Amino acid sequence: INAADCSKPVEAQIPYPDGAEVKLAKSGTAIATETIKVEDLLVVGLGDSFGAGDGNPDRPVSFRVNRPMMYDVERDGYPQRYNLTSDVRYTDARFRNKGAGWVHRGCHRSLYSHQLRTALHLAIDDPSAKRSVTYLGLACSGATMLSMFNAYNGYEDPVSSADPPHARRVAELSQIDILGHALCAPGETKLDTEVNYNEGEFLEIGDRKIHTHVCPEAQRLRKPDLVLLSVGGNDVGFSGLVSNAALLNRYLGYVKLFSEDPRITPDNARVFMGRIPGRYASLAKALKAATAVEPSRIVLSAYPDMHEDHEGKVCQSSTRGFDVGVAWRLDGGAVGATQKFMEDVFTPGMAKAAAEAGWTFASAHRSNGHFKRRGICALSPEELDEPSLSNAQFPRFRDNNGTGSWAPYKPGDYRPYASRQRFFLTPNDAFLASHFHTRHIPILDGGPEVQIALWSAYSGAFHPTAQGQAAIGDAVLAEARRLLPPRQPSSP
Helix, strand or coil, X not given: CECCCCCCCCCCCCCCCCCEEEEEEEXXXXXXXXXXXXXXXXXXXXXXXXXXXXXXXXXXXXXXXXXXXCCCCCCCCEEEECCCCCCCCCCCHHHHCCCCECCECCCCXXXXXXXXXXXXXXXXXXXXXXXXXXXXXXXXXXXXXXXXXXXXXXXXXXXXXXXXXXXXXXXXXXXXXXXXXXXECCCCCEEECCCCCCHHHCCCCCCCCCCEEECCHHHECCCCCEEEXXXXXXXXXXXXXXXXXXXXXXXXXXXXXXXECCCCCHHHHHXXXXXXXXXXXXXXXXXXXXXXXXXXXXXEECCCCCCECCCCCECCCECCCCCCCCCECECHHHHHHHHHHHHHHHHHHHHHHHHHHCCEEECHHHHCCCCCCCCCCCCCHHHHCCHHHHCCCCCEEEEECCXXXXXXXXXXXXXCCCCCCCCECCHHHHHHHCCCCCCCCCECCCCXXXXXXXXXXXXXXCXXXXXXXXXXXXXXXXXXHHHCCCCCCCCC
């Protein structure tokens, strides 16, 4: 680079990945030489709602100050989305266009995901600013290991005109096939019919053969440096376990959450554990074929504890944070039984499956107590003094002879990303942040109360808050740093 004025910055294109030797010359005389080589890490995020960051939209919904919405005569006084009149129904396109903003609406993929957070941290870890990170996020809410082999778009309504182009994508391939196509030269992937990932019928009962798209090694453009994975909870009926612990008994027979029977007890989940080792083994085999990545660089994250209150005790039966609809009530006994299943059966089962696959299991957020005293029922005394922070009671508008007001606070005062004791979203929290509505939820009778319960569940209830995602991200990041080789310093 010949520079007449060394006080001005000069731009130069550096070949990737080989780099280049850069010489600074003045009047034809070299005065400085440095080898510049940019390192790009490819980080892939796969799996379910915990990996996607469900419940934490990039742009939460905004609400009108004095315009409530009525679902029916008995269910009125609910918050109406900003700039809409009271008569605009949830079936109206104008209502949908005021929805929450996501990286991917259908999958509720969020910027607050611990997977994306890990990639961002790795990008700023390098003080020499010579590392870039390419992040490919494919995690999708509601995903199971089976649906990772199927084309799956989550459960949100059709996209709105307000969505940015990247949020309007509709998947026509599975997570694994999208990944395979992304890593291979254009047009070089082929359906590998030689390998049946449903051998043993662990993914799906029946004679269906499950195949994936792969390419020859010579046509693979690159391998991921890290694959971040969160999956398995839905395979043992996560939503059904949640429903069993939080829906009143009289509503359990009416609803299906994420296509799961809502009456799944820990004993039922123990039966489902029989298919877990085979499913993880099938997934491990498919990821190896699609990516050729070193197995240890696939990081499976453990699910966090959500059962403790602010004093470290198991959550008690209560409707605090659950009164967005009358169908919800937290059952302390069921919470304790579910936690015992997670601690004694499911988490060890995940760890064993990860070890057998050669994966890394990120669980420090469990073993180090990052979620202690921060369960879904955790409320500090200070939070209870501030209704819009605790959100223990859902805000409703009450009309009194033509004049009305919100109680216990105005919904517009709710701050989704304020620091809180709990690291999990209650139904009240999720409904006010994501405000999910759709006409396509499976309802088996039950009426509007069931619909409101489902909307709050699909809004991301029972998932980690942004703070909770950050705590999981810290555990995953520690493993990622350990797995990645240290950068070589540039020449002096």
